[in-house]
Amino acid sequence: MVKAAITTPAATNPFIPFPFVVMSRRRETRDTVTLRLRPLRNVRLLAQPGQFMMLSVIGVGEVPISVSGLPRRPGELEHTIRAVGSVTRHLVALRPGDYIGVRGPFGTSWPLQLAHGQDVLLIAGGLGFAPLRSALLSILRERWRYRQVIALYGARSPTDLLYRRDLSRWQQRPDLVLRMTVDHPDQYWRGQVGVVPNLIRQVAAFFEPANTIAMICGPEIMMRFTIRELQKHGVPDEHIFLSLERNMQCAIGLCGHCQLGPFFLCKDGPVLPYSRLAPFSDIREF
Amino acid sequence: MPEAVVVEASQLANLLAALQARKYRVIGPTVRDGAIIYDDLTTVSDLPVGWTDEQEAGEYRLRRRDDGAYFGYAVGPYAWKRFLHPSPFTLWRARRTPDGVIVELTDAEPSRFAFLGVRPCDLAAIGILDRVLRDGPYVDPSYRDRRDHVFIVTVQCANFSPSTCFCVSMGTGPRAENGFDLALTELLDPGSHRFLVEIGSERGAEILRELAHRPASASDWETATRLVHKTAARMGRQLEVRGLPEALLANLEHHRWDHVAARCLTCGNCTMVCPTCFCFSVEDRSDLTGSVIERVRTADVCFTTAFTYTAGKSLRQSARSRYRQWLTHKLATWVTQFGTFGCVGCGRCITWCPVGIDITEEAAAISGLTRKDERP
Numbered sequence: 001m002v003k004a005a006i007t008t009p010a011a012t013n014p015f016i017p018f019p020f021v022v023m024s025r026r027r028e029t030r031d032t033v034t035l036r037l038r039p040l041r042n043v044r045l046l047a048q049p050g051q052f053m054m055l056s057v058i059g060v061g062e063v064p065i066s067v068s069g070l071p072r073r074p075g076e077l078e079h080t081i082r083a084v085g086s087v088t089r090h091l092v093a094l095r096p097g098d099y100i101g102v103r104g105p106f107g108t109s110w111p112l113q114l115a116h117g118q119d120v121l122l123i124a125g126g127l128g129f130a131p132l133r134s135a136l137l138s139i140l141r142e143r144w145r146y147r148q149v150i151a152l153y154g155a156r157s158p159t160d161l162l163y164r165r166d167l168s169r170w171q172q173r174p175d176l177v178l179r180m181t182v183d184h185p186d187q188y189w190r191g192q193v194g195v196v197p198n199l200i201r202q203v204a205a206f207f208e209p210a211n212t213i214a215m216i217c218g219p220e221i222m223m224r225f226t227i228r229e230l231q232k233h234g235v236p237d238e239h240i241f242l243s244l245e246r247n248m249q250c251a252i253g254l255c256g257h258c259q260l261g262p263f264f265l266c267k268d269g270p271v272l273p274y275s276r277l278a279p280f281s282d283i284r285e286f
Numbered sequence: 287m288p289e290a291v292v293v294e295a296s297q298l299a300n301l302l303a304a305l306q307a308r309k310y311r312v313i314g315p316t317v318r319d320g321a322i323i324y325d326d327l328t329t330v331s332d333l334p335v336g337w338t339d340e341q342e343a344g345e346y347r348l349r350r351r352d353d354g355a356y357f358g359y360a361v362g363p364y365a366w367k368r369f370l371h372p373s374p375f376t377l378w379r380a381r382r383t384p385d386g387v388i389v390e391l392t393d394a395e396p397s398r399f400a401f402l403g404v405r406p407c408d409l410a411a412i413g414i415l416d417r418v419l420r421d422g423p424y425v426d427p428s429y430r431d432r433r434d435h436v437f438i439v440t441v442q443c444a445n446f447s448p449s450t451c452f453c454v455s456m457g458t459g460p461r462a463e464n465g466f467d468l469a470l471t472e473l474l475d476p477g478s479h480r481f482l483v484e485i486g487s488e489r490g491a492e493i494l495r496e497l498a499h500r501p502a503s504a505s506d507w508e509t510a511t512r513l514v515h516k517t518a519a520r521m522g523r524q525l526e527v528r529g530l531p532e533a534l535l536a537n538l539e540h541h542r543w544d545h546v547a548a549r550c551l552t553c554g555n556c557t558m559v560c561p562t563c564f565c566f567s568v569e570d571r572s573d574l575t576g577s578v579i580e581r582v583r584t585a586d587v588c589f590t591t592a593f594t595y596t597a598g599k600s601l602r603q604s605a606r607s608r609y610r611q612w613l614t615h616k617l618a619t620w621v622t623q624f625g626t627f628g629c630v631g632c633g634r635c636i637t638w639c640p641v642g643i644d645i646t647e648e649a650a651a652i653s654g655l656t657r658k659d660e661r662p
């Protein structure tokens with residue numbers, strides 16, 4: 001853990017992280033927290049919803065993490081991180097006042113402009129809600145720009161739901177259709193049980209497929225079935241946007257790990273329309 | 287034709303001296319452990335004088351020549367990326383001090399290299415690395431700093447490896463037209479050993495002024511041209527590249543992938559010897575006390591399962607998928623990504639594959655394309 005301030009050289013070098021300090025830490029679930037970060041110096045790494053940063057725990061390593069919120073003050077960052085391995089375990093253990101390194105922003109963003117005047121379907125599975133939360137917050141901030149806004153969210157169990165305060169606030173909004181489902185309900189669960197694609201059928205009356213922009217992030221299998229369901233309803237492939245993840249060592253198109261056919265997911269993605277992915281989507285292990 | 291002069295072979299020592307006097311670190315071919323590799327040169331005698339290499343799929347052997355040629359071989363297991371894109375390489379170092387963590391760059395003064403003996407295919411490979419690491423929207427500063435200073439002495443291919451080279455198909459050789467500072471063609475006749483030297487840059491012209499030389503005559507040019515033409519004519523291996531990217535991507539589930547995967551050891555030799563493979567991994571290394579931390583980049587290749595480790599599993603577990611990544615990247619997706627093939631036809635991957643897998647044969651079988659001039 002880095003308790004002491006980080007000083008970096010003045011020379012610009014894309015591999016050098018900028019020092020940030022943890023402002024707050026909110027526990028989301030057993031293994032997931034949301035951190036708010038503030039730059040130590042006067043740097044502004046301004047990320048769009050859908051983009052990601054490389055977060056460094058110096059001495060442990062660096063990993064790609066999406067922005068999950070909007071900055072309250074310019075230059076601030078919000079990230080939701082699940083502890084799954086060595087670097088993320090350290091990130092989740094950070095406390096207010098701790099220092100970390102940040103590079104970015106990287107990659108493509110959600111097509112919010114394209115969605116102006118359209119119906120919007122945000123479909124999240126599990127931790128896939130993190131990158132979509134920033135899109136939803138941005139949409140709700142300029143709600144008048146969009147027609148119907150529908151958010152569908154699936155989690156393993158009620159205790160795995162992220163952003164519970166947000167969810168209960170959003171459920172009150174008349175201008176947002178929010179549906180949630182879990183695989184394993186507990187005795188208090190009053191929402192749906194089952195997989196996310198099933199929710200699409202239930203909200204079909206709310207969106208006009210030809211004029212809908214869908215944004216999806218979640219486990220691969222969930223995205224696969226979600227795409228199929230959207231296609232069945234007539235949403236065109238060019239309007240279905242996915243956020244994909246793959247091993248990334250540099251985030252700037254140089255390390256080669258995140259390739260998916262012609263794409264480097266760090267710079268051509270992580271957000272891509274399904275129309276561009278379709279030729280490779282059925283090729284196993286591509 | 288570029289401007290050219292002729293120098294006696296004995297002037298090679300002066301070329302080396304002129305480069306050294308300009309504080310270049312001169313790297314060139316030398317014999318080590320039964321192969322011709324690239325390493326620091328101090329004198330002309332470090333060069334592989336009188337040696338040649340015999341290469342076949344899965345085979346490499348040095349043999350004595352019956353003359354004193356300096357550049358009488360084709361290519362060995364090393365590529366110039368070793369110097370331009372070194373591994374391991376420390377991206378930065380962090381020190382824990384009472385005042386906090388201080389991050390410093392460690393690459394303040396990278397070597398200024400002079401490369402002596404760059405084959406046309408390898409020159410093309412440097413051009414490809416330029417596109418990947420220097421000319422894109424993102425720049426690798428360590429590559430750029432080395433690359434921008436490097437002085438290149440090309441050697442046109444009068445010597446080559448008939449059964450592994452296929453630069454003619456890739457359009458990268460056996461002659462380089464530009465991109466070098468100087469380009470040598472070794473002219474070796476009984477009783478006369480000289481070089482035709484083409485001048486590719488002002489820096490090259492300046493160095494050449496320190497060498498005894500005379501203008502190249504029409505007959506010098508004719509001799510040099512005949513040598514490279516002979517190389518092109520005798521090149522046995524070929525690859526049809528017209529329509530190749532599309533044909534490969536249309537055959538991602540071809541049964542031939544299973545066939546080649548049954549032989550492939552996924553050792554990654556082909557990627558390591560490839561002059562354009564650029565992939566790397568990054569890790570943090572600490573000293574025992576944890577007070578000094580280095581973020582280190584090391585070469586990595588798509589033949590390991592760890593390469594695609596994501597969310598608890600490798601995305602390319604089968605040998606088939608990893609061989610397919612290598613071949614389709616080199617000959618198909620690289621074109622979309624960087625506007626050029628990722629292959630220059632140097633043949634290293636064929637020679638150094640322990641089981642002799644031949645990229646040209648696999649690509650032809652999978653794409654269904656054959657060279658027009660091959661058909662009866």
Ligand SMILES: Cc1cc2nc3c(=O)[nH]c(=O)nc-3n(C[C@H](O)[C@H](O)[C@H](O)COP(=O)(O)OP(=O)(O)OC[C@H]3O[C@@H](n4cnc5c(N)ncnc54)[C@H](O)[C@@H]3O)c2cc1C
Nearest residue numbers: 063064065066081082085086087088130245246247596597
């Ligand atoms: C564009 C993008 C956005 C992401 N956004 C988030 C987010 O908002 N919140 C979050 O918790 N996680 C996110 N992830 C996943 C996160 O990067 C991984 O969980 C993390 O890399 C695991 O690192 P580790 O060292 O803790 O785990 P280990 O299991 O020790 O992983 C070892 C190495 O494998 C690679 N790796 C493992 N899993 C992944 C993965 N899922 N994606 C990419 N590389 C991986 C990393 O290089 C990692 O350092 C995102 C991934 C990508 C590509």
Ligand code: SF4
Nearest residue numbers: 563565587588612615
């Ligand atoms: S073939 Fe493999 S190792 Fe070589 S550049 Fe492509 S992905 Fe990297």
Ligand code: SF4
Nearest residue numbers: 550551553554556639
């Ligand atoms: S093709 Fe040959 S060199 Fe390449 S990984 Fe397979 S066995 Fe190794």
